[in-house]
Amino acid sequence: MDIALFDYGVGNLHSLGKALEEGGATVHVTNDWAEALSRDALVLPGVGAFSAAVEALPEDRSPLHDAMEAGLPTLGICLGMQLLFDSSEEGMGEGIGAIPGRVRRIRATIVPQMGWNVVEHTDDPIFDGIDGLTAYYANSFVCEPDDPAHAIGWSRYEDDRFACVVRNGSVWGAQFHPEKSSTLGRKMISNFLAEVGRRMAEAEGTADPGVSNPAATAETAAPSPEVTP
């Protein structure tokens, strides 16, 4: 399974890359959106400043939005999750809009929220085998999905209860850092990969793989710059 790990140009991708590899994925670190959308799944990491990440988005967000709406399995982490939404209070322009809603400043006296917080969650497959999740956060902003049904996990910091895991179809977002949340965080990453695998198998079973999985043909296209984490 080939996973695109998008690189905004700053920050640590090693732990996330390693967690994905341990889950059985081949990781392709890329800053090329065409390549990113051609893989079996896309991971938007959560490191760096928001402005740097937004600058890395293509001016026309529609190919990203359309690919995700068409079922490209996507996992956005922290700032990568925030990019999935329509807009942000940080005022850096539009996000991808894969999950309707907005990003707002966390309502607390001590900001950033820095440390380990308890996560309540639904029984979504991304939480398979996870009981009593405590996850690592390093954030000043949180996401507010328009549709409460898109929230599948919640944390409370001071008096602010916020959606910390969201899902819309094949797109997941986590406000905390699974790759920094020890054993259970890594389990969440392997659950995401299991979902990717399940979707790939389904696609192969129900349609001509050449059509349902453009990644299969994109492999032969001109190679994009690639860095191994």
Next chain:
Amino acid sequence: MTDPRGRGLKSRVIVCLDVKDGRVVKGTNFVGLRDMGDPVELAARYEAEGADEICFLDISASRESRGTLLDMVRRTAEVLFVPLTVGGGVRTVDDIGPLLRAGADKISVNSAAVRDPSVIVEGSRRFGAQCIVASIDAAREGNGWIHYTHGGKTRTDKDAVQWAHELAEKGAGEILLTSIDRDGVRTGYDLELTRAVVDAVDVPVIASGGAGDASHLRDAFTEGHASAALLAGILHDGLTTVGELKSALDGWGIDVR
């Protein structure tokens, strides 16, 4: 009571490893350094014991050792699945990027911020406040505390509490506060200093210097209102383990992971 501000988060226990030329070392005043082992192995072991974060403090003197440090950070990031802070030898904002790229989650800065505070401002703007840790080494003087640089050897004219406030305003996402008086003494954190800094800033504060047993960590949280307590010596000497410390803290009603 732990600080009601910041409630919801677990009180963190951070393990600090002094590293030099790719090895973990231990010694007093940088003389008679003893090799304590491989940083990658030790970091992973402390995660397994329950450490909430790991901190590498690079005490190598030379610029040449920078490559060794980056390589070590890279190898650690591949086996460590809790946050990693790296400090020591960050001179300009351009030193921050390579460390983050290598696998650090946060970078701690001390002397450079005194020389030129723009390292904090620019670092925070470029990489996000959440990865910029401002490190303060404070020694008691009169009724207050004075900030020191260069591993506690160089006195500045800065009031430590005021300086912490300024650094947080400039964009530091966290304050690593070390009491020079208590460092290595094992009689407990400087609670008065910790509380003074916590009350002066609106970012998390890590208490450091003086941990001798679990009750010292408890006091750092309940009296000092620290978000995290950092320790090194008593773990490296095998006097206790992170697991033992955390179960003692849990017994006292401190919310730990």
